[in-house]
Amino acid sequence: QVQIVESGGGSVQPGASLKLSCTVSGVDSSDEFMAWYRRTPGKERDLVASISRGGGTAGYATSVKGRFTVSRDNDKGTLYLQMNDLKPEDTGVYYCNGLRFTNPMWDWGQGTQVTVSS
Numbered sequence: 001q002v003q004i005v006e007s008g009g010g011s012v013q014p015g016a017s018l019k020l021s022c023t024v025s026g027v028d029s030s031d032e033f034m035a036w037y038r039r040t041p042g043k044e045r046d047l048v049a050s051i052s053r054g055g056g057t058a059g060y061a062t063s064v065k066g067r068f069t070v071s072r073d074n075d076k077g078t079l080y081l082q083m084n085d086l087k088p089e090d091t092g093v094y095y096c097n098g099l100r101f102t103n104p105m106w107d108w109g110q111g112t113q114v115t116v117s118s
Contacts, residue, residue: 004109022096030074
């Protein structure tokens with residue numbers, strides 16, 4: 001059974017930084033593309049960032065490009081999302097998952113809440 005645990009969220013002011021972490025157990029996530037998603041109130045989860053198996057290729061939603069950086073440590077089975085210059089519109093619950101084509105692969109974890117407000 002695949003279990004996903006996200007952490008690192010918090011409440012910060014605009015312009016601050018946060019680094020999210022995600023660990024996946026029950027499967028070798030190093031064999032999979034991985035992604036971060038964000039759910040905001042009243043909306044579906046949106047893809048925020050994705051990264052290839054080896055970490056050499058990453059993609060970002062236009063709204064976060066240049067501010068967020070996705071990375072992974074396959075030895076630790078951990079996915080990261082470095083978020084800089086946070087804006088109020090970044091507020092939401094952040095989730096990670098495997099990514100196959102455009103679809104998440106596993107059941108969702110509990111996510112981690114990020115709140116950006118002054």
